[in-house]
Amino acid sequence: MPSVAGQEVIGVLVVDDHAVVRRGLAAYLESADGIEAVAEAVNGRDALVQLRRLATENRLPKVVLMDVLMPEMDGISAIGEILASYPDVRVVMLTSFGEVERVYAALQAGAAGYLLKDADPDEVAAAIRAAARGEVHLDPAVAGRLTRQLVSPPTGLASLTARERTVLALVARGLSNRQIAAELYISDRTARTHVSHVLTKLQLSSRTQAALVAIREGLIPPPSP
Structure with a gap:
């Protein structure tokens, strides 16, 4: 990826089955310092296609920003396949669903972050930067639910x-x-x-x-x- 002021730009693949959401996210990321939307995909299967293409072009993104519920291949199913083929790529989930079960499933699959779609744009950028550093970033509301779940038996x-x-x-x-x-x-x-x-x-x-x-x-x- 190219660099800005000596720092490597974080390439991001935006994956969502809604065109308006994809384009809105891509437009925002283009305005964020040190982050670049390199491509878009409509579902998990298309994400794998785009990653293969980007890899052959030597433009493999550092982070995949992906929805959970999508046709053909959902986000959680795609995480494992993405990480198996591209272990250096990090996956951040951005979704409308904050149920603890979905969060657990995403994290167990290897997600490096989980955000809700009402998150502040700056938090989306923070999650992408954290993922690129190898850290895990959770939406505060999601983190609170996980904490409460830890002190009660799983259901x-x-x-x-x-x-x-x-x-x-x-x-x-x-x-x-x-x-x-x-x-x-x-x-x-x-x-x-x-x-x-x-x-x-x-x-x-x-x-x-x-x-x-x-x-x-x-x-x-x-x-x-």
Whole structure:
């Protein structure tokens, strides 16, 4: 990346499925000292395409600023793939959703920051700079919720293991226990056990309720109208 006054400019890839949001963020970043919006993407899959292109052009950004809920590939799913291919890239989530479960999922996936879309523009820039330094920056409201969660037992999605989250997403996609077993290369009995644990931990009585929870919490996108 080029430098300004001897300091390296932080390149940022802006990822959001709403064009107005993307362009607004890009315009703001262009005005922030030491930060440059190098490209835009409409979802997690497109972000990977843009990163491959930028890498071949030797313009790989230092930070990806990304929404959580997007079609085709959501932000949390994209984090792992981005970090696997580009370990030096940092990912900051910028979203309207501040539920603790989503924050946990993002941080566990490797996010270097989590901001709400009503954040002050200067805080967005601060989060990008912190991520570029290898630090983690959380929205104050999000940090407060995490702190409160730490002193109480986990509930909701936070109570599920990584495998149980995967099972919940597969249930929400309409897969039967046998299909889940085939998808995860486990026995039918193990699949049934996982589904039972998911329903018990979430205090649900049906797979339909589980599917609604998965959609509400952003594990899978809502069905198309």
